[in-house]
Amino acid sequence: MDENPRSREGLQRVQIGLTGVAGVVLLVGLANIVIDKARVDDAAQPPPTVPTLSTNAIAPKDPLAELGVQPAADQASAVPDLQPDPNLRKPMDRDPQ
Template sequence: MARPAQSAVQRIQVGLLGLVAVLLFVSIANMILDRADSNMKPTQASTVTDRKDGKQPKDEPLAELGVTPSVGAEEEPKSKQRAPN
């Protein structure tokens, strides 16, 4: 049977080995995500600047597909329109 001192040292070694393994996995995942993010930035920037009309795209994907009307589709909001006299 192992002595209590050896058991404590072995537990500390296993704990430290586990901590090093977790830090290694986290750092590898961070490097992969950073590389993937840096590869995506030029593609996203080119889609925004490649528009022929020079306007920035609105954040209305359903309106672009024609499913819902765009906010800018009306010239005047209904609350500002005058009722006929």
């Protein structure tokens, strides 16, 4: 029985398509197995712990002052450069008379 080339070509295309579908199903199945195994391993491990300060550790009194962001309470509250000159009596926004 001699088949024509057109039917052979069609049969070959069907075989390639089925092989591709089987390959995709195999890859999806393997990925599902790997993901399930990872979930089981993650559930078996305890959650990670976060390091905390012990109760007898001394907490900083003013962390912003220690970082230098805010002046400490013992420092002068006013900056001397921003103090008005006590010798100035006239407002500066008017013409001198």
